[in-house]
Amino acid sequence: MKTKDHMYRIEKYSNIHCLIVFLFIVFWSYAQESNENVSPKKYIAYFTDQSIDVNGNESEESWKKVKATEHFIDIEGVKTPKYKTSVKMLWNEEYVYFLAKMEEPHVWGNLKQRDTIIFYNNDFEIFIDPDNDTHNYYEFEINALNTLWDLFITKPYREGTPVLNDWDANGLKSAVQINGTLNDPTDIDKGWTLEVAIPFKVFRTSYYHKNVPRDTFWRVNFSRVNWDFQLEQNRYQRKKNQQGKFESEYNWVWSPMGVINMHRPEDWGYVYFSSKKTGEQDEFELPQDHRVKQYLYMLYRKQKEFYKKNNRWGTTFEEISSNHLEIEGNRLIRNLENHQTGFNITVVSPFTNRLFIIKEDGKIVEKED
Known part of the structure; x- marks a missing residue:
């Protein structure tokens, strides 16, 4: 630990x-x-x-x-x-x-x-x-x-x-x-x-x-x-x-x-x-949406850093210094929403079209888009 x-x-x-x-x-x-x-x-x-x-x-x-x-x-x-x-x-x-x-x-x-x-x-x-x-x-x-x-x-x-x-x-x-x-x-x-x-x-x-x-x-x-x-x-x-x-x-x-x-x-x-x-063989590949979740956690950390410096949440992706709009060449649909207790950052997966939302406490919610 x-x-x-x-x-x-x-x-x-x-x-x-x-x-x-x-x-x-x-x-x-x-x-x-x-x-x-x-x-x-x-x-x-x-x-x-x-x-x-x-x-x-x-x-x-x-x-x-x-x-x-x-x-x-x-x-x-x-x-x-x-x-x-x-x-x-x-x-x-x-x-x-x-x-x-x-x-x-x-x-x-x-x-x-x-x-x-x-x-x-x-x-x-x-x-x-x-x-x-x-x-x-x-x-x-x-x-x-x-x-x-x-x-x-x-x-x-x-x-x-x-x-x-x-x-x-x-x-x-x-x-x-x-x-x-x-x-x-x-x-x-x-x-x-x-x-x-x-x-x-x-x-x-x-x-x-x-x-x-x-x-x-x-x-x-x-x-x-x-x-x-x-x-x-x-x-x-x-x-x-x-x-x-x-x-x-x-x-x-x-x-x-x-x-x-x-x-x-x-x-x-x-x-x-x-x-x-045991003794048989299987295969497993990382889920494609792993990259989407990693991207969301990058934005989450940048929001936390912004709050530490400014005592408020960033309201735009430009404010939190994140202009990266693609994953593996796929353009992202994303949204940043602030509310009284924190923020939601939303990204639509370019691989599965699922909607992923990360909250201010780092929890990810996954929904069908």
Whole structure:
């Protein structure tokens, strides 16, 4: 759960199990655009009818039949991490499964309480937005001790909304296998493997919601947090600089974000849940309207930047410095409308003729034109 300079932090009092959220709008995120050369990754999760024993091992034949993702890249999409990370996915009618493999010469962890700030240890993180609207999404963080932090996030942190830290992913199963020795600085480890099963019912929006994603996609990303360490009384600790402050962590991800901020669901990867079984082959291409939504988020960020400078919303596209009128050579029909509580920016897709509206809180509404 990373944003630049750790602007967003959540702490939980263990004695009263009470959430304290201190969230501020990250002004830099409005001005900083994503790297235009970064495009979302895609992955096909195949169906399995085999029983999966969540034990941290890749023992089932289904795991052996599916490919892993590409090795992770630095969050900005530029640097190659010093340790390799990859993920596999499967699904059946009840669960979505994840298997993450992480190279690590020193496997360590000291956080054992659920819902504490797990990324203060090296960890693995799963981000899921089932309906691709950037709101009401999920985050799961797990360290090498198999300690879980699960969160439900109503809106990205840029909107200053609270996080539901007391939300629980009931029925989630996870297991860790360590190729080496945990918390032993006297030897060199090879790494650790994390296996996770999350019930689809966790993502239901109502009791009768049929949400098993057969032959459709979710927006998903994975992040691995890795810290340089120091030893204190022969125990691993996050490394500090000469001023006594913790050095910055490394953020390694599957689908690069272009900026140091995981909480931009519009930039996550695409996972397609194929009804074909493991061992079979399927194909998936990014939806054409992905480009339309990315264009809308560009306008959204420019409006936010304009408001920061002028204390009002821009009323024309010329004011917010956006004269770009085409996507892949297709001319856009667009409209900017302000109202008492914000704005609506509307674009008609040149690919599907669907109407897309982005609101001041970043939520996209999709309609038939």
